[in-house]
Amino acid sequence: xxQNHQAVNSEKAPPNSKxxxxxxxxxxxxxxxxxLAAVNKWPYxxxxxxxxxxxxxxxxxAGKFRIRxxxxxxxxxxxxxxxxxxxxxxxxxxxxxxxxIKKELHLLVYFPSEEKEPGFxxxxxAEGIPQPRYLGRLDLEHxxxxxxxxxxxYTPVENGGYRxxxxxxxxxxxxxxxxxxxTKQKSKHQKDKKKKERIGSKQAWCEQLKRAQCYLGVRPxxxxxxxxxxxxxxxPPRELERAMKRYQISKCVELPDLIVAEPAPFxxxxxxxxxxxDVEAYEKANRPITEIGVSTLDTxxxxxLSPGECGRAWMKKIRARxxxxxxxxxxxxxxxxxxxxxxxxxxxxxSEWISFREAPQVIAAxxxxxxSCPVHHTNGSLNGDSTTTTNGTNVQKRKLVLVGHDIKxxxxxxxxxxxxxxxxxxxxxxxxxxxxxRAWKHHQNPSKLGSILMDMEMVGWNLHNAGNDxxxxxxxxxxxxxxxxxxxxxxxxxxIASRTEALEREARDxxxxxxxxxxxxxxxxxxxxxxxxxxxxxxxxxxxSGTQSNNMQTSKMVNSKxxxxxxxxxxxxAQSQISKKIEAKQLKTPEFxxxxxxxxxxxxxxxxxxxxxxxxxxFLEEDDDGEAGGGVKLPAVKVETDVKCREVDHV
Numbered sequence: 001x002x003q004n005h006q007a008v009n010s011e012k013a014p015p016n017s018k019x020x021x022x023x024x025x026x027x028x029x030x031x032x033x034x035x036l037a038a039v040n041k042w043p044y045x046x047x048x049x050x051x052x053x054x055x056x057x058x059x060x061x062a063g064k065f066r067i068r069x070x071x072x073x074x075x076x077x078x079x080x081x082x083x084x085x086x087x088x089x090x091x092x093x094x095x096x097x098x099x100x101i102k103k104e105l106h107l108l109v110y111f112p113s114e115e116k117e118p119g120f121x122x123x124x125x126a127e128g129i130p131q132p133r134y135l136g137r138l139d140l141e142h143x144x145x146x147x148x149x150x151x152x153x154y155t156p157v158e159n160g161g162y163r164x165x166x167x168x169x170x171x172x173x174x175x176x177x178x179x180x181x182x183t184k185q186k187s188k189h190q191k192d193k194k195k196k197e198r199i200g201s202k203q204a205w206c207e208q209l210k211r212a213q214c215y216l217g218v219r220p221x222x223x224x225x226x227x228x229x230x231x232x233x234x235x236p237p238r239e240l241e242r243a244m245k246r247y248q249i250s251k252c253v254e255l256p257d258l259i260v261a262e263p264a265p266f267x268x269x270x271x272x273x274x275x276x277x278d279v280e281a282y283e284k285a286n287r288p289i290t291e292i293g294v295s296t297l298d299t300x301x302x303x304x305l306s307p308g309e310c311g312r313a314w315m316k317k318i319r320a321r322x323x324x325x326x327x328x329x330x331x332x333x334x335x336x337x338x339x340x341x342x343x344x345x346x347x348x349x350x351s352e353w354i355s356f357r358e359a360p361q362v363i364a365a366x367x368x369x370x371x372s373c374p375v376h377h378t379n380g381s382l383n384g385d386s387t388t389t390t391n392g393t394n395v396q397k398r399k400l401v402l403v404g405h406d407i408k409x410x411x412x413x414x415x416x417x418x419x420x421x422x423x424x425x426x427x428x429x430x431x432x433x434x435x436x437x438r439a440w441k442h443h444q445n446p447s448k449l450g451s452i453l454m455d456m457e458m459v460g461w462n463l464h465n466a467g468n469d470x471x472x473x474x475x476x477x478x479x480x481x482x483x484x485x486x487x488x489x490x491x492x493x494x495x496i497a498s499r500t501e502a503l504e505r506e507a508r509d510x511x512x513x514x515x516x517x518x519x520x521x522x523x524x525x526x527x528x529x530x531x532x533x534x535x536x537x538x539x540x541x542x543x544x545s546g547t548q549s550n551n552m553q554t555s556k557m558v559n560s561k562x563x564x565x566x567x568x569x570x571x572x573x574a575q576s577q578i579s580k581k582i583e584a585k586q587l588k589t590p591e592f593x594x595x596x597x598x599x600x601x602x603x604x605x606x607x608x609x610x611x612x613x614x615x616x617x618x619f620l621e622e623d624d625d626g627e628a629g630g631g632v633k634l635p636a637v638k639v640e641t642d643v644k645c646r647e648v649d650h651v
Contacts, residue, residue, distance in 0.1 A: 033088035037183035073132035076154040077176035119178030205439035217264030223250040276403040278469040279413035293466030311478035320348035322467025
């Protein structure tokens with residue numbers, strides 16, 4: 001033990017130092033430890049939100065972690081980037097915590113595996129390397145910072161004479177690096193895992209795009225069995241170049257330029273039929289389904305036809321249908337999206353009305369020949385194989401590819417209707433245009449359908465109409481497939497440099513803007529002026545000097561009072577009219593009631609409230625058999641539509 005330790009410990013050692021540890025005393029070599037910070041972050045780092053919150057409330061939050069009490073040890077990490085020693089707790093105390101969690105919360109908890117978090121559980125059995133040393137007990141009465149301040153500085157004697165370049169000493173430093181990594185909110189293992197997941201997602205998107213290109217004949221299927229001409233000495237040198245081109249095409253390594261004025265250069269893989277589905281639902285109240293759009297594209301219709309610029313010639317072969325649900329025809333979206341159920345584009349067709357009961361059968365018909373045209377079902381099954389066309393001709397089942405924009409949600413809605421596309425035996429895969437566009441543009445985040453169309457110089461009219469969305473999604477599919485083959489799928493060094501320069505320019509501009517703002521705000525000199533304790537929070541001050549700020553505040557308060565008075569008057573009058581109406585018709589008081597509450601209106605509140613009163617009064621105008629017009633007609637509440645939204649004629 002160093003002289004430094006002896007001096008400190010002689011001062012801090014308790015009277016019975018043979019049985020109680022003292023600051024700086026080495027821990028037994030067989031002991032195992034955990035970093036205190038890693039234990040403190042453990043429930044938030046290794047559990048999902050619900051379990052993490054449950055463990056935190058019971059054992060960590062509101063000082064519970066410190067109330068429990070912990071025996072602290074310290075160790076000098078000897079790392080260049082470590083400014084202070086690492087604080088450790090005995091693994092036995094951590095195990096006791098785990099046992100209590102199991103007993104009280106019935107959760108299976110354990111130490112993280114060494115592969116997942118190598119720095120969580122530590123041992124120091126090797127001879128000569130620094131050892132954990134006792135620091136004290138952490139609880140509510142002792143501050144960790146004050147305890148850390150008592151840690152004596154490191155002396156070379158602590159490493160047992162090992163050289164810094166010794167193999168065992170290098171292993172110790174590696175262990176310390178892992179321990180410090182374990183104290184971070186996200187470990188290196190988690191970061192690596194997330195990175196692998198991101199790479200996996202990107203790879204899946206790129207592979208999906210290549211398969212889509214194969215379906216439309218702009219990319220060939222790879223031929224794995226074709227030999228490399230370079231390994232065949234029998235091929236004459238003058239034929240070697242052509243053989244290598246055929247070989248590269250067979251491996252899809254180097255493809256010829258796509259000429260959009262000519263038909264697809266390769267065969268349409270599997271001669272699939274694309275079926276695109278879009279479902280619209282009401283934005284509130286359990287999201288009932290209001291519309292269904294189904295569009296199809298048969299690759300047999302594209303044989304011998306050149307795609308044209310951006311595939312526009314192929315887009316003309318899309319067949320679209322738009323179904324509206326009778327039971328939800330009265331529901332219209334307006335708050336979160338601009339619904340336009342009644343505006344199915346004429347170029348795509350005419351809307352059709354169906355009931356919830358008919359929906360599964362109608363949708364099933366769109367997945368059978370002749371696709372998006374009426375058919376007769378010979379076996380009564382929604383997903384059966386036997387299908388005949390309207391002229392009675394049997395048609396062999398074709399392979400289908402489901403298409404959508406954020407397709408998972410539409411699949412879930414179809415299941416809610418009672419139709420599960422997963423039961424189709426001839427459905428070979430689903431393509432998502434949001435993922436295909438990301439693969440083409442190398443974007444991390446998905447783009448909206450309207451943005452994708454705009455990028456390809458196309459306009460999507462009346463989006464959020466299910467029929468339009470389904471048709472435009474198929475158009476986007478064609479455009480992405482054609483344009484991605486005409487442009488490179490790899491990011492060049494010039495593109496990387498361009499993106500880097502743009503980010504640097506944006507950062508510089510933002511830094512300059514912030515500097516200019518602070519320069520304009522922080523004027524040299526002055527004493528800050530008189531105190532403004534209330535004005536800071538948007539309240540008028542007691543100062544009646546007539547400043548513009550106070551006038552504005554007063555004006556806002558007067559307007560609010562006026563609006564509250566208007567609302568109160570409207571409420572009272574409406575309640576009076578309802579009471580008279582109930583008395584005249586001898587009706588039971590309806591379930592709703594208009595109550596006066598403190599209220600500050602915005603520009604639309606008064607008009608919205610008056611409209612609500614109108615609807616409630618209309619309820620009372622129904623006669624006894626439920627038809628409107630049976631009672632005394634009440635004047636309608638009139639709401640002016642000017643900016644003020646305050647002129648309301650009392651009924």
